[in-house]
Amino acid sequence: MNLNDSMRQLRKGDAVRFIRFALVGASGVVVDTGGLWVLTQWFGWPLASGKLAAAGIAVINNFIWNDCWTFRSQSPRAGTQSLVALRFARFSLICLGGIAISTLLLHGLVHVGHAPLVPSNLFAIVIACVWNFHACKRWNWKTNEETEPLQSLPAPANYMPGLRNSVFQLPVE
Numbered sequence: 001m002n003l004n005d006s007m008r009q010l011r012k013g014d015a016v017r018f019i020r021f022a023l024v025g026a027s028g029v030v031v032d033t034g035g036l037w038v039l040t041q042w043f044g045w046p047l048a049s050g051k052l053a054a055a056g057i058a059v060i061n062n063f064i065w066n067d068c069w070t071f072r073s074q075s076p077r078a079g080t081q082s083l084v085a086l087r088f089a090r091f092s093l094i095c096l097g098g099i100a101i102s103t104l105l106l107h108g109l110v111h112v113g114h115a116p117l118v119p120s121n122l123f124a125i126v127i128a129c130v131w132n133f134h135a136c137k138r139w140n141w142k143t144n145e146e147t148e149p150l151q152s153l154p155a156p157a158n159y160m161p162g163l164r165n166s167v168f169q170l171p172v173e
Contacts, residue, residue: 014137020070021133024062032058063091071141087140094135102128 035054039045045053067087102124109120 017070017137018133021066021136022129024065024070025129025132027065028058028062031061059092059095062095063088066091066136066141071136074141090140091136094132094140097135098128098132101131 032054035057036050039050039053040047067084102121105124105127106120109115109123110117113120
């Protein structure tokens with residue numbers, strides 16, 4: 001699938017979600033760059049260690065924002081701790097895939113195609129962003145149609161019998 005095919009697949013709701021995803025990604029770039037600068041310039045960390053730590057902080061930042069904002073309607077809240085941990089683990093793996101894609105593409109563009117570094121890097125970031133979005137949407141935060149079984153989970157009142165006829169559920173007749 002090429003970039004044009006991916007963009008055509010974006011539905012109206014997906015377009016808004018993709019914009020949010022890109023904004024979260026941009027915030028991650030700020031967190032990553034700021035963290036790298038603070039760790040290397042203020043605390044004297046070596047470049048590689050500072051970059052790894054800053055990237056890790058950016059991944060956490062991006063996961064939290066994507067889970068709470070970009071894909072909020074697809075983030076089930078029942079069984080929160082284990083589901084959040086699972087989504088974070090999958091998100092981290094997806095991000096590693098995006099890093100691999102952008103690194104390989106950047107290497108090919110610069111070393112094989114002799115393209116300039118900065119435009120090549122920006123192009124690689126865009127391609128990785130499209131990959132990350134589609135992978136997150138498909139494997140981490142599924143669409144409403146795919147999460148319908150999660151919608152049928154019992155209401156909180158079913159976990160707390162004393163609240164059965166409370167605001168959590170309509171009265172049983």
